[in-house]
Amino acid sequence: MEKIRVRFAPSPTGPLHIGGARSALFNYLFAKQHDGDLILRMEDTDLERSSKESEENIKDSLKWLGITWDEGIDVGGPHGPYRQTERLDIYQKAIDRLLQDGHAYYCYCSEEECEAERQALMAKGETPRYLGKCRQLTEEEKKQYEEEGRKPVIRFRVPENQMVKIDDLVRGEVTFETKEMGDFIIVKSDGIPTYNFAVVIDDAEMGITHVLRGEEHLSNTPRQILVYDALGLRKPKFAHISLILGKDRSKMSKRHGSTSVVAYKNQGYLPEALVNFLALLGWAPQGEEEIFSLEELIEKFSLERVSKSPAVFDMEKLKWINGHYIRNMPLEHLKEMAVPYLKEAGFLKENSIEEDSLADLVIDTLKNYLSCLGDIKEKIGLFKGTTVTFENDKAKNTLNQEHVPMVVNLFAQKILASEEIKPESVKAVLKNIRKETKLGGGQVFMPIRVALTGQMHGPDLDKLAAILGKDVIIARLKNSAEKIGFAIDF
């Protein structure tokens, strides 16, 4: 069987978008599953908006997600170069042929003229399109336009009254009529080909067998098919993936939150979580399980299970998936990733041994409460400062019970007497207090928790105390006692 060849062909006009990342992922999964190749190509024919910076961002984001390509930018291959602006001579041959065969022609109409034509058509309730004014220009007419200083574009001559059929792998058969189309531009007046043309030449020349891309390209596809046919090129199979929408069901934009992959990276989302989430957007696994590694996705992915309807980007679910990956990640690995966030939160000053073991404890404690590593900054507030603020009256009242001063004093004395404050030692202290006072768990733990944090919930007391350390524990207990107004004896 023929080797599957797919491509991801972004235009480097901005950071890698969530939607682009999903397209890249689906292409990657499809290719790897069939032992095929993924080609990375830059569609940089928009000279104004394309930038090297964007290209770098796209490559970095893909690598971060774990999406690698077998051929293309940076890695090379037999069909290079892989930047469209470096392939101009390749396009030129096809343009010459099209011109020669009468499938294309020079058009001298200005942008303003075309715009006016579109407006007029629109006003009549018809499809705005180019009506073909320059289709049959004589040599004299051309010469005259040239003398006027007009720079021509090259348009593709769309055959009249033809049906163009697309056999889309996810949408089924979709047909378009050429009379709705109008002759489209294949070469701009600056001599650079347009997307609809270059994409065809490249996909054909690079031997692409399957084009998986966003739904926004569906109505461009008939134009491309026309070009394939005019040139006698073999058409790839097409599969158009539905769009990703924001919470309000309109196309996902900055308005809905972050749209670039880097933004999620910076917020402390894990690449495996984002990949997992993205895969679930527009594709559904067969069984009940929804947590998959890249390898598992490669195995399970199938175009038949790609949905035709648009997917809503559900931030809650992303957070859940990310939290799941955080909780299940080996501590070593997690720590490595979390250190920058701890530093940013002002918790870790430097990487001394002592602080490192503290970092272990902090991360191990906090990991159950995080949906992304960026949350560390907020959650770590619990461990900072020597004063206590009660979250509500209920919390405050737990300290107004008769036995509380005794418990708090006892706890403080035992902590002061401890050589070192470790989870195990705190646990032992707590146990002793219960034994000595003969009080129930809730009567011991809750007052201490509130006296320490002002809150009625939070991480295990032993871990919490160990992170706080002797000085902070004592300071906070004193602060609480002061606020409630009971006597201390330590």
Added chain:
RNA sequence: GGCCCGUUGGAGAAGCGGCUUAACUCACCAGCCUUUCACGCUGGCAUCCAGGGGUUCGAAUCCCCUACGGGUCACCA
């Protein structure tokens, strides 16, 4: 405005004419576990598949119309 695509619970979705009293996951609610919270576990959460017609012995599944959402019609990709 023309053309194209879509519409199953709050969200992602399964479903492909009878096996559906519509899987599963997130969210939400209740219970259990736990010193508390979180995690985890158990259970609940659409009398119905945008609305209306039709085809059929039988429809979420096929057809038509309407409504709504989206895409596209660029010298942007």
